[in-house]
Amino acid sequence: xxxxxxxxxxxxxxxxxxxxxxxxxxxxxxxxxxxxxxxxxxxxxxxxxxxxxxxxxxxxxxxxxxxxxxxxxxxxxxxxxxxxxxxxxxxxxxxxxxxxxxxxxxxxxxxxxxxxxxxxxxxxxxxxxxxxxxxxxxxxxxxxxxxxxxxxxxxxxxxxxxxxxxxxxxxxxxxxxxxxxxxxxxxxxxxxxxxxxxxxxxxxxxxxxxxxxxxxxxxxxxxxxxxxxxxxxxxxxxxxxxxxxxxxxxxxxxxxxxxxxxxxxxxx
Amino acid sequence: xxxxxxxxxxxxxxxxxxxxxxxxxxxxxxxxxxxxxxxxxxxxxxxxxxxxxxxxxxxxxxxxxxxxxxxxxxxxxxxxxxxxxxxxxxxxxxxxxxxxxxxxxxxxxxxxxxxxxxxxxxxxxxxxxxxxxxxxxxxxxxxxxxxxxxxxxxxxxxxxxxxxxxxxxxxxxxxxxxxxxxxxxxxxxxxxxxxxxxxxxxxxxxxxxxxxxxxxxxxxxxxxxxxxxxxxxxxxxxxxxxxxxxxxxxxxxxxxxxxxxxxxxxxxxxxxxxxxx
Numbered sequence: 001x002x003x004x005x006x007x008x009x010x011x012x013x014x015x016x017x018x019x020x021x022x023x024x025x026x027x028x029x030x031x032x033x034x035x036x037x038x039x040x041x042x043x044x045x046x047x048x049x050x051x052x053x054x055x056x057x058x059x060x061x062x063x064x065x066x067x068x069x070x071x072x073x074x075x076x077x078x079x080x081x082x083x084x085x086x087x088x089x090x091x092x093x094x095x096x097x098x099x100x101x102x103x104x105x106x107x108x109x110x111x112x113x114x115x116x117x118x119x120x121x122x123x124x125x126x127x128x129x130x131x132x133x134x135x136x137x138x139x140x141x142x143x144x145x146x147x148x149x150x151x152x153x154x155x156x157x158x159x160x161x162x163x164x165x166x167x168x169x170x171x172x173x174x175x176x177x178x179x180x181x182x183x184x185x186x187x188x189x190x191x192x193x194x195x196x197x198x199x200x201x202x203x204x205x206x207x208x209x210x211x212x213x214x215x216x217x218x219x220x221x222x223x224x225x226x227x228x229x230x231x232x233x234x235x236x237x238x239x240x241x242x243x244x245x246x247x248x249x250x251x252x253x254x255x256x257x258x259x260x261x262x263x264x265x266x267x268x
Numbered sequence: 269x270x271x272x273x274x275x276x277x278x279x280x281x282x283x284x285x286x287x288x289x290x291x292x293x294x295x296x297x298x299x300x301x302x303x304x305x306x307x308x309x310x311x312x313x314x315x316x317x318x319x320x321x322x323x324x325x326x327x328x329x330x331x332x333x334x335x336x337x338x339x340x341x342x343x344x345x346x347x348x349x350x351x352x353x354x355x356x357x358x359x360x361x362x363x364x365x366x367x368x369x370x371x372x373x374x375x376x377x378x379x380x381x382x383x384x385x386x387x388x389x390x391x392x393x394x395x396x397x398x399x400x401x402x403x404x405x406x407x408x409x410x411x412x413x414x415x416x417x418x419x420x421x422x423x424x425x426x427x428x429x430x431x432x433x434x435x436x437x438x439x440x441x442x443x444x445x446x447x448x449x450x451x452x453x454x455x456x457x458x459x460x461x462x463x464x465x466x467x468x469x470x471x472x473x474x475x476x477x478x479x480x481x482x483x484x485x486x487x488x489x490x491x492x493x494x495x496x497x498x499x500x501x502x503x504x505x506x507x508x509x510x511x512x513x514x515x516x517x518x519x520x521x522x523x524x525x526x527x528x529x530x531x532x533x534x535x536x537x538x539x540x541x542x543x544x545x
Contacts, residue, residue: 004445006352007455011361013349018368020346021426024383025375027393031386039386041396081286088282092275104286107294111484111528113501114301114521115294117508121304122297147293150286179278208376211486214505228378232385232491241386244379251374259363 025248032241039236050242059227060239067207067224070138074145075202081146082153082198087183090161091169101158108151116215119144123216136220144216145206152205153198160194161187301518308515315519325503325520332499335417335489336482342422343478344471347429354430355437373427381491384420385411388492412494420492425481429474436470476535480528500524 006014034040035047054060085104089097107115120135123144127134134140164187172186188195210225217226224243231237305315319325354365372380387393388410395407410416444466448458464471486501493499498506500520507517 004356004442004449005358006356006361009455010349010352010459011357014353014357014365017346017350017426018365021350021368021372021423024380024387024423025372027387028379028383030393038391039389040391041393081289084282085286088279091282092279094276094279094283100283100287103295104290106290109528109532111480111501111524113484113486113504114298114525116486117504117517117521118294118298118301120508121300122293125297125300143293147290150290154286179274183282204374208378210376210378214486215508225376225378228382229487232378232382236385236389240382244382247379248371248375252371255367255370255374259367263363 028241028244028248031238032245034238034241036238039238039241050238051246053239054242054246057239059222060224060243063222063224063227066138066221070142070145070221070223071203071206073139074142074149074206075199077142078146078150078153078202079195079199082150082157083188083195086154086157086161087187089158090164091179091182091187101154104154105151107148108155112148112211115148116212119147119212120215135216136218138221141213141216141221141223142206144212145209146202148209148212149202149205153202156198156201157191157194160191160197164190302522304514304518305522308518309513315515316523318516319519319523325516328498328500328503331414331497332483335414335421335497335499336479338418339421339425339482340475340478342418343425343429344433344474346422347426347433347474348471350426351430351433351437355434369427369430372423377424377487378491380424381420381488384416384423384492388416388419411492412496414493414497416492416494417489417497417499420488421482421485424485424488425478428481429478432473432477433467433470436467436473440466472535472538476531480531483528484524 030041031039032050033046033048034042035045035049036042088094089101094100123133123135123140126140131137132139133143168190169182169186172182177186208225209223210229213223213226214229217223222230228240228243231240306312308315350365350369353361354369355362357365385392389395390407390409392411394410395404398404399407410419440463445458445462448462449455453461484501485499486505489497489499490502490505493502504517504520504524507513507520
């Protein structure tokens with residue numbers, strides 16, 4: 001069967017775009033190996049001192065641990081909220097579903113800077129009531145991240161629910177299962193993959209969140225992106241290059257594994 | 269069975285936590301921001317009046333619209349070129365294209381902006397290389413200006429522009445393309461008169477997403493613009509944190525939301541949401 005394939009002009013243009021997309025990611029590698037304390041190209045000698053400083057400088061380690069903690073807490077919160085909401089939508093198909101889902105998706109479509117101002121208003125107002133979670137506290141950041149990630153988690157869980165056969169739930173219901181049993185023993189095991197994906201995506205989005213975090217933290221809750229931001233704005237610390245290389249390598253490995261797995265699934 | 273009392277109770281119990289959470293943590297504080305825009309520093313429409321008369325604010329609005337338009341044009345064109353290969357290429361080409369689209373997509377905006385600093389700054393890769401081959405004697409100013417902002421934002425937005433285009437290209441009937449070729453139309457002509465018009469909904473969706481995203485962009489312009497080509501989002505940040513003028517920052521936020529909302533409404537009049545993904 002003949003197929004319509006891109007011609008040579010298309011291929012050349014696509015290669016140029018691909019180079020453009022990969023170039024800044026490759027550029028950080030030589031910078032991370034510079035022996036200098038400033039952002040320069042290494043001339044001759046290479047050094048791993050910036051990778052060492054990631055481990056030795058407590059600021060980097062502290063912010064990595066803080067980002068992990070915030071990511072885990074906000075991911076659990078937003079996945080739990082998204083899951084119960086989506087189960088309600090799928091099991092009972094209430095009236096006004098479209099409007100309710102639209103409302104839940106708002107933080108995803110409103111410009112992030114406006115969400116940031118909104119969450120800044122929220123956390124500064126809460127600060128007056130309690131010091132536990134307010135402006136510049138890790139719980140406050142985790143809550144704000146949940147607001148930002150819950151629409152993505154909801155979309156993923158609703159999509160995996162939409163692929164589920166309603167008849168298995170009807171069968172369970174006909175056999176006398178309660179709402180709780182239907183949800184936890186029939187529906188949830190069938191959308192496991194969607195729930196895990198939602199939790200992972202929420203974590204990743206929180207882990208790299210910077211737009212909102214800048215507005216709601218100052219000196220205490222310094223997440224990893226926040227620390228990178230400070231290093232980028234003042235004088236540029238090549239440790240950021242070393243950190244970037246590590247993050248890029250992790251991303252490339254995860255994606256490569258995923259592509260190989262989907263290939264194998266497709267061929268078997 | 270549907271619509272019984274216990275059903276309604278069940279639905280309400282399951283859906284309430286998230287709705288309550290977002291009402292308390294998002295809707296209510298947003299109304300608070302709207303209130304700021306009308307009450308700080310003095311009650312009234314003073315901040316909105318200032319928006320219409322302040323030259324600085326207006327120049328920032330105009331710059332934002334200009335940068336967003338250029339970035340949209342660059343991103344959609346570039347995304348189109350790579351999506352053609354991702355959707356229509358040979359199996360190997362597809363994997364390579366997917367890799368080049370998804371790797372930057374998953375890497376944080378900070379890392380990507382930093383990569384551009386490493387490439388474009390005075391002592392960055394490009395200037396070092398051009399000087400070492402003797403092509404230039406003084407480093408070119410590629411960053412901390414509008415050029416750097418446009419490059420960095422386009423780089424960020426290309427993967428987002430790819431997805432609507434890819435779905436439009438996937439749903440396109442290949443037989444139409446083969447028919448055009450079979451009837452003697454050249455590659456170029458088939459592309460411009462058959463392929464491109466048939467992916468129009470994808471182009472509109474992709475342009476809209478890119479444009480709307482660019483309007484509220486904060487991190488990339490702040491890093492690559494170096495405070496010299498300030499866009500709306502950075503102006504809001506500066507008004508709230510540097511020259512504490514919460515009222516004006518809030519008023520700009522409200523205007524931005526209304527503007528983006530109007531654009532989205534316009535988009536959905538012409539394209540169905542389903543065609544975007």
